[in-house]
Amino acid sequence: MSVNIAVRAGRGTATGRRSTPRRIVPADWLAVIATFVVVVGAWEAIVRIWDVSEIVLPPPSMIAQSLYDGLVHGTFLANLRYTLTETVLGFLIAAVLGVGLGALVSEVRWIRRAIYPYIVAFQTVPKIALAPLLVIWFGFGMTSKVIVAVTVAFFPIIVNTIEGLQNTEQQRVDMIRAMGAGRVETFRRVKLPSALPYIFAGLDAAIVLSLLGAVVGEFMGARAGLGNQILTFNAVLDISGSFAVLVLLSLIGYLLHLILVLVQRRVVFWTKVSSTSSGV
Amino acid sequence: MSTMSNTDVLSEPTTTDSLITIEQVTLAYPTATGTPVQALLPIDLEIADGTFVSLVGPSGCGKSTLLKILAGLLRQSEGEVRLGGRDLSGPSPDVGVVFQQPVLLPWLTILDNVLLPIRVQKRNVAQHRDRAMDLLRMVGLDGFEKRYPSELSGGMQQRAGIVRALVPNPRILLMDEPFGALDALTREQMNDDLQRIWSEERKTVFFITHSIPEAVYLSDRVLVMSERPGRIVADFSVDIERPRRLDATGDPRFQQTATQIRGLLNARGGID
Numbered sequence: 001m002s003v004n005i006a007v008r009a010g011r012g013t014a015t016g017r018r019s020t021p022r023r024i025v026p027a028d029w030l031a032v033i034a035t036f037v038v039v040v041g042a043w044e045a046i047v048r049i050w051d052v053s054e055i056v057l058p059p060p061s062m063i064a065q066s067l068y069d070g071l072v073h074g075t076f077l078a079n080l081r082y083t084l085t086e087t088v089l090g091f092l093i094a095a096v097l098g099v100g101l102g103a104l105v106s107e108v109r110w111i112r113r114a115i116y117p118y119i120v121a122f123q124t125v126p127k128i129a130l131a132p133l134l135v136i137w138f139g140f141g142m143t144s145k146v147i148v149a150v151t152v153a154f155f156p157i158i159v160n161t162i163e164g165l166q167n168t169e170q171q172r173v174d175m176i177r178a179m180g181a182g183r184v185e186t187f188r189r190v191k192l193p194s195a196l197p198y199i200f201a202g203l204d205a206a207i208v209l210s211l212l213g214a215v216v217g218e219f220m221g222a223r224a225g226l227g228n229q230i231l232t233f234n235a236v237l238d239i240s241g242s243f244a245v246l247v248l249l250s251l252i253g254y255l256l257h258l259i260l261v262l263v264q265r266r267v268v269f270w271t272k273v274s275s276t277s278s279g280v
Numbered sequence: 281m282s283t284m285s286n287t288d289v290l291s292e293p294t295t296t297d298s299l300i301t302i303e304q305v306t307l308a309y310p311t312a313t314g315t316p317v318q319a320l321l322p323i324d325l326e327i328a329d330g331t332f333v334s335l336v337g338p339s340g341c342g343k344s345t346l347l348k349i350l351a352g353l354l355r356q357s358e359g360e361v362r363l364g365g366r367d368l369s370g371p372s373p374d375v376g377v378v379f380q381q382p383v384l385l386p387w388l389t390i391l392d393n394v395l396l397p398i399r400v401q402k403r404n405v406a407q408h409r410d411r412a413m414d415l416l417r418m419v420g421l422d423g424f425e426k427r428y429p430s431e432l433s434g435g436m437q438q439r440a441g442i443v444r445a446l447v448p449n450p451r452i453l454l455m456d457e458p459f460g461a462l463d464a465l466t467r468e469q470m471n472d473d474l475q476r477i478w479s480e481e482r483k484t485v486f487f488i489t490h491s492i493p494e495a496v497y498l499s500d501r502v503l504v505m506s507e508r509p510g511r512i513v514a515d516f517s518v519d520i521e522r523p524r525r526l527d528a529t530g531d532p533r534f535q536q537t538a539t540q541i542r543g544l545l546n547a548r549g550g551i552d
Contacts, residue, residue, distance in 0.1 A: 171383050178351045178377040179397040179448075180370075189400065193387050270386040270428065 058240035066244035075229065076248060083225040084252065086142055086214035090149020091207050097150070098157025098206070099199060105158070106165035107187060119158060127152045128216055135220040145217035145225065152213040153206035157199070164198025165191050197271045200264040207256045215249065298326040299451065299484050300350065305359035307345055319345045321511040322359065325503070329451070332478055332485045334495035335503045335512075336541065342510030343488045347456050350486060351377045363452065373401055376445030376483075378455040382437035384429035384444075390416070391425035394444040401448060408447055415443040418480070419473055435466040439473070446481060453483040460490060468526060471497055479523060492545075493529055496538050504544055514544055 040060045046052070047059040054062060070076035104111050105119070131148045138144035168191045176190050218227025226245050233241035302325040308316040320342045327333050335343050348354040349361060352371035361368040363375070376397070384393045391412060398408045416422055419439040421432075429437055438458060445453055459467045471494055478485060478498075489495050495502045496518055504514040516537055520528055528534055 169383075171379060171381060172385070174348075174351075174353055175377070175379060175383040176396070176400060178353055178371050178375070179400045180373055181400045185400050189396070190385070193385070268387075270430065 055237050055239055058243060062240045063243040063247065066238075066240040067247055070241065070244050070248075076226075076245070079224055079226045079229045080248065080252070082142070083211075083214050083218065083227065086145040086149055086217070086225065087207075087211045087252075087256070089142075090146045090213060091153055091203075091210040093146070094150045094153035094157055094206055094210065095203060098154050098202065099161050102158040102161025102199075103165065103187070103192070106162045107183065107191075116162075119155075119162075123155055123159065127155065128213065131213070131216050131220050135217060140221045140223060144220075145214045145222065148217035148220075149210040149213035153210040156205040156209065157202040160198045160202025160205075161195060164195025167198070168194040196268045200260070200268055204257060204260050204264075207260055208253050211249070211253050211256065297329055299329040299364055300325070300327040300486070301360075301362040301365075302326070302346075302350075303360045303362075305346075305349065305356045305361060307342070307349065307354065308357045318509040320356075321509045323510075323512060325512065327484060327486065327501075329484055330482050331500045332487065332498055333501045333503060334487045334489055334499040335505055336489060336492060336495050336545070337505030337510065338507045338545070339490075341505045341507050343505055344456055346505075346510070347377075347454050347486065347488055350452075351375060351454055373397075373448060374450050375452045375454060376448065376450035378438075378442050378445045378453065378458045380457045380460055382429070382434070382441040384437055384440055386429055389426050389428060390421065390432070390440050393429065394440060394447050396444060397448045403448070411449070412443065412447050415446050416440075418477060419443055433466075435462050435470060438462065438470065442474070442477070446477070446483075451484060453485045455485065455487045457488050457490060459494070467491075467494070472526060474498060475523060492538050492541050493534075496534055496541070497524060497526075497529060502537070502541060504541055514541070516541060 043057075044059045044061060047054075047057055058066075067076075101115075105115050106112065128148075130151055134147050134151065135144045138147055172190045172194060173186060176186050181189065214225065215227035215230075218225040219231060222228040226249055230242050230245050233239070233245065302323055304322045304324060305320065306318070306322050307320040308318050310316050323346065335346070337343050345354065349356050350368070352368060352375070363372060384390075385396070388396065391409075394412050394416065395405055395408060398405050413422070413425065416425055419442065421436060421439055421443070424432060424436065424440075429440070432440065438461075442455075442458065459470050462470060475498060485498075487495070487498060499518050502516045502518060503512050504516075505511065506513045518533075518537055520531055520533055
């Protein structure tokens with residue numbers, strides 16, 4: 001029997017967790033770089049050959065220069081910190097509210113009956129359209145942006161939390177109930193860990209939405225932030241500057257997603273993590 | 281007290297030291313149409329302390345339903361269930377359950393998985409760790425306590441599932457087709473292991489299976505259930521001395537009992 005076990009163990013380890021490297025970035029770097037070079041090169045060439053006005057479409061080289069100037073000499077870093085603070089605060093508040101309320105809705109029947117229909121109904125509302133209203137209510141400071149971010153980031157988290165908790169395998173629940181576990185123990189030891197892959201999928205969508213919320217909030221009126229920076233550049237027709245901010249925002253969005261995937265891998269180590277973000 | 285009124289073949293004398301007593305237990309599921317579905321007809325059963333009892337019957341006959349009632353996961357519609365003379369009102373720490381699937385939690389190591397009932401029942405984990413390690417050794421899982429379930433084969437996972445049920449030292453072990461998902465060779469090995477565990481731990485075992493040889497090989501008593509709605513139609517005792525070896529299946533008494541059970545099930549439309 002021991003031989004039998006050893007052989008099986010060997011095979012088990014070979015196919016077990018952590019053995020196959022999981023990717024968070026596309027494996028084929030060459031193809032990715034080639035695409036970038038071709039697209040950016042064509043863009044640069046087209047703009048130069050047809051002498052396109054830089055107010056319509058600035059060449060990539062000029063955008064790179066704007067990005068460098070903005071980061072080194074300009075206000076990009078200060079604005080970046082402002083927007084990042086709004087984004088992270090909004091995300092964290094949405095995470096606590098989303099997971100907390102999701103747990104209550106899923107586990108307490110009368111709360112589910114009272115609230116769940118509204119969550120379903122609100123899901124179809126374009127939350128971002130609330131941004132002008134929220135800015136009027138909460139002012140031009142950071143608070144209104146954080147609230148816009150919370151508003152858009154909250155729904156994917158609560159919906160996924162409920163979905164995950166409701167999808168806990170019944171046999172796991174039976175297993176721990178048979179040991180005498182009550183509702184709290186069942187939730188803590190089985191349901192919540194079982195729901196974590198779903199919750200992280202929600203968080204992944206939420207963190208990018210949170211950034212979107214912060215920037216749109218800034219569009220509605222702000223004193224600082226990258227959204228505000230875009231408006232300032234647009235007002236003086238510095239299109240290259242606007243593009244530079246867009247590049248920065250894309251990088252931040254991707255970085256936040258990567259951080260979340262890394263955290264997810266540590267926390268939910270027993271499942272595979274896909275590299276693609278749910279379409280936002 | 282005659283408890284086996286529905287029995288065709290009656291061989292079990294009524295015992296006074298019955299650990300599990302089931303009296304007139306029925307179960308009916310409510311349905312959307314309003315007419316409830318009868319899953320179990322009145323069941324009467326007494327199981328003496330320390331016996332190994334198997335239940336065989338066709339798929340969907342209510343075997344698992346009866347086990348879930350004993351596990352405290354389902355409440356019977358009528359009748360009484362007593363464990364050690366006390367009414368069963370829910371899951372009891374005196375009962376350990378082994379399911380069809382191992383149902384290990386993938387985020388816990390094997391040791392943490394088998395200690396789960398101790399943590400859930402708020403008992404002293406340190407005091408039970410040695411027992412957990414002893415039991416893991418007994419089923420050949422020593423050295424795997426720090427591994428995760430995904431690193432173990434199906435048979436090893438099911439062994440861990442059995443250890444988990446045994447760690448809190450319950451008096452009763454309920455097993456719901458625990459080896460149904462395993463290949464034939466692993467299954468024989470597991471039967472042998474289970475017999476050894478049973479002889480060392482002397483639990484009262486209520487074992488559901490589809491395999492007649494498995495039931496006869498392991499059991500002191502084999503109960504046969506009818507197709508849905510389930511009722512117990514026969515109660516065989518297996519008087520083959522223990523420990524039984526895997527070649528005990530060649531014993532004429534074994535053959536005779538297995539043939540009788542098979543005949544009974546075939547006459548009623550087969551086991552599956």
